[in-house]
Amino acid sequence: MKIGMGTRQDVGGVSVPVDHLIGGSWVSSPQRFETRSPMGWEHLADIARGDDATADAAVAAAVEGFEAWSAFSVGERADALHRLADLIEARNDDIALVETLDMGFLYESMKQRLVARGALNFRTYADLITEHENSTWDAKSMRNQVQRMPAGPAVVITPWNAPFMLSTWKLAPALAAGNSVIHKPAEWSPLSAALLAELTLEAGFPPGAYNLVQGIGEEVGAALVADPRVRRITFTGSPETARHIGRAAAANIVPFTAELGGKGxxxxxxxxxxxxxxxxxxxxxxxxxxxxxxxxxxxxxxxxxxxxxxxxxxxxxxxxxxxxxxxxxxxxxxxxxxxxxxxxxxxxxxxxxxxxxxxxxxxxxxxxxxxxxxxxxxxxxxxxxxxxxxxxxxxxxxxxxxxxxxxxxxxxxxxxxxxxxxxxxxxxxxxxxxxxxxxxxxNTFLVRDLTAPFGGCGISGIGREGGDYALDFHSDIKTLMILDDTTK
Structure with missing residues (x-):
């Protein structure tokens, strides 16, 4: 692997990084894969193709990054998430165009709804962590308090449809909770994730807090979810892939959430x-x-x-x-x-x-x-x-x-x-x-409060995202019990 400024390619007039982001640096791979546009199947870019060594380096960086990011106060983390949201809004047109070319989503819809929703995802979780109060009660002469602790490095695997919005939906609670992340986007639409990675650097995230690993799911994705240093895994995709990820998560006793589609x-x-x-x-x-x-x-x-x-x-x-x-x-x-x-x-x-x-x-x-x-x-x-x-x-x-x-x-x-x-x-x-x-x-569709629980029954998924449900998943929950002794 080679570390440096990183390779960039022009996509519709937008300069896009096409390497991995690991530990705050752009990292190349000897092998690459291509991404093409659904419009005419024209070539867009050649992307770094991660392997086992890439996955190992990314998790190691996330372990180190977790120490720095989890040490941020709640207010400092919230400020970083708001800065990231500001940068997303400032790059709205670029993100929308790149995703339209890469995945085929309607450009006007991207500009007006989905990029804005990506920024809102980060703002929502920034506000939730600052407004959160630990649950406290007295019982049996004890003062009980439930606290959230950051869990550790989280692997976030996102799908090829609406990739930018769905990436921010998963990344926001993981980062807000104090976890470092390794983000593996889908190989069919990897480019908007690269722009997001770039914005985390501009927002001042510490090295390793956010890591981007590009590549093929069966290759680098499999290595990421099997790494015992990973403490959370969240995935959106097919039930078939979720079964493989679930087995890897179970082997390391790692909590796992999955959103796996529907037949509404x-x-x-x-x-x-x-x-x-x-x-x-x-x-x-x-x-x-x-x-x-x-x-x-x-x-x-x-x-x-x-x-x-x-x-x-x-x-x-x-x-x-x-x-x-x-x-x-x-x-x-x-x-x-x-x-x-x-x-x-x-x-x-x-x-x-x-x-x-x-x-x-x-x-x-x-x-x-x-x-x-x-x-x-x-x-x-x-x-x-x-x-x-x-x-x-x-x-x-x-x-x-x-x-x-x-x-x-x-x-x-x-x-x-x-x-x-x-x-x-x-x-x-x-x-x-x-x-x-x-x-x-x-009598309506696609209208939703982002703090409400989101997830499926049956083979549509495991667990719930949204609001405090996602923050609880990305946390280790602690109960602190203190003897209420008024004589001392």
Whole structure:
């Protein structure tokens, strides 16, 4: 490994570091991997490809960095997080452009929502740690106080969809709690993480508090999660990868959280505002369906099926597929050719199984766009109903009554999110309580308090993120008990 100023490459006019950040220095690797843009599959950059030696160096740096960062007072850590948020806001356009080129996210959405949300994630946790008060009570002549202690180096593994926002969502509580971090972004969209790494240096984080390791998950990621010096692991990705990480975490008795996607039910009752529900249903195609929270299973009361479908088609027909840099574009390309082929494989197998492709169902020649697709399955056991596709593919099923709606909603192994559309407050509360999901929206979508718990049931995940739930995970919890002896 070679340590120095680091290699930089031009990405859409933005200078981006393409090495690892370890112990406050840019570190290269002898091997590299390329990242390409979903728009035309053009080459963007060649990124350092980490290996076992890289992982070892990063964890060693995080161990040293933990001593410095955990010694910061709560106020000092909060100030550093606010400085980082300021820098993110100042680089909004650059971050948005690089992520649009690297992953294909809509540029206007990145600028207006997701980069700002990244800054807000750091501000939220800066405020939470400064506002926190240790729980204290008296019992059995003892004064009891529950304290949080920083846990140690944390490995943070983030996904390729919305990588900047989801990285900040995981990094903010880990850093706020006083842990050093080793951040491993997904190899399909690694560039915005490099810009974030650069900003941590500008924000004055001590060397080793934040470390960035680029590379292939099966290589450097596997080495990171297996290192016994790591004291926390948090991951967003597939259940298959989580099983490997979970085994490594268990071997070292390391707490592990995972957010693993979903197969969200989108339940529409006959008394719902059908146009609002149909419009929102069509917008489940947002980001080409590469959203874990999307309501991909449309469950519609049988008596309104035809009217709902007519309205759904009207709204879906209005969606514009195009270049994500164009403000007129609604639907961007899929992130990678391998993923396009995976999505199309689900649709082809559904056809072979006799499921009815109501609309779409084909890739668009010469691009990574995929037609917004709706499938009516012949059975609730159909693969397209039971497995996460993570593309612009929805299914449509009907139900006869509330009991059947709940049964269908709960009929997969997943349980990340759900949507219920109804005009009845009592039904909303009744069905909302019966649906097994970590998050249930009623008559809305993607509106959330960042201090609320977030996570899934079943194979959608382990543990909860958000607010104090994430801070508790990234801490070792201590109970201090002092004898209340008033005679001394």
């Amino acid at each position: 039910p989108f339940v529409v009752f006959a008394d719902a505002d059908l146009d609002a529900a149909a419009h929102r249903a069509a917008w489940q195609f947002d980001d080409s369906g590469q959203v874990c929270l999307a309501g991909t299973r449309l469950l519609v009361a049988a008596e309104i099926r035809d009217e709902f479908l007519e309205r759904f088609h009207h709204h879906a027909d209005a969606l514009v597929l195009g270049d994500p840099r164009d403000p007129a574009t609604d639907i961007a390309p899929l992130a990678h050719p391998d993923h396009r082929d995976r999505v199309h494989g689900f649709v082809e197998r559904a056809r072979e199984a006799g499921d009815i492709v109501v609309r779409g169902g084909q890739p668009i020649d010469g691009s990574l766009h995929y037609q917004p697709t709706l499938i009516e399955p012949v059975s609730n056991d159909s693969e397209v109903v039971q497995r996460e596709i993570f593309g612009p593919v929805l299914t449509l099923q009907t139900f006869a009554d509330e009991a059947e709606a709940i049964a269908l909603a709960n009929s997969t192994d997943y349980g990340l999110s759900a949507q219920i559309w109804t005009a009845s407050q009592s039904r909303a509360e009744r069905v909302g309580a019966a649906v097994r999901a970590g998050l249930v929206w009623v």
